[in-house]
Amino acid sequence: MSIDRSLKIKGALTRHRNVLSRNERIEALKNEERWEEGDDVTGLPKVAHRKISTSKHKEEKVEETEEGAEAVETAEDTES
Numbered sequence: 274m275s276i277d278r279s280l281k282i283k284g285a286l287t288r289h290r291n292v293l294s295r296n297e298r299i300e301a302l303k304n305e306e307r308w309e310e311g312d313d314v315t316g317l318p319k320v321a322h323r324k325i326s327t328s329k330h331k332e333e334k335v336e337e338t339e340e341g342a343e344a345v346e347t348a349e350d351t352e353s
Contacts, residue, residue, distance in 0.1 A: 289324040 293301065301320045302308035 291322070293320060293322055 295314060295317070298317050298320045299308055299314070301322070302317070307318065
């Protein structure tokens with residue numbers, strides 16, 4: 274049975290997926306330098322695939338910590 278075209282979601286595969294395909298897992302292992310050519314493609318080790326959210330709230334926290342680090346550095350410079 275197929276899904277009607279009006280019910281299909283555009284870009285459905287671009288959302289976060291918990292399960293990676295074999296090719297995606299091999300690419301991730303290559304990036305981590307845990308894969309060498311000629312290794313067996315069955316029984317691959319687990320690969321962490323975390324959802325990365327880029328929210329405005331987290332960006333604000335990063336900016337605050339950077340400002341805090343700068344304040345600590347200037348305080349240390351004035352003490353010396």
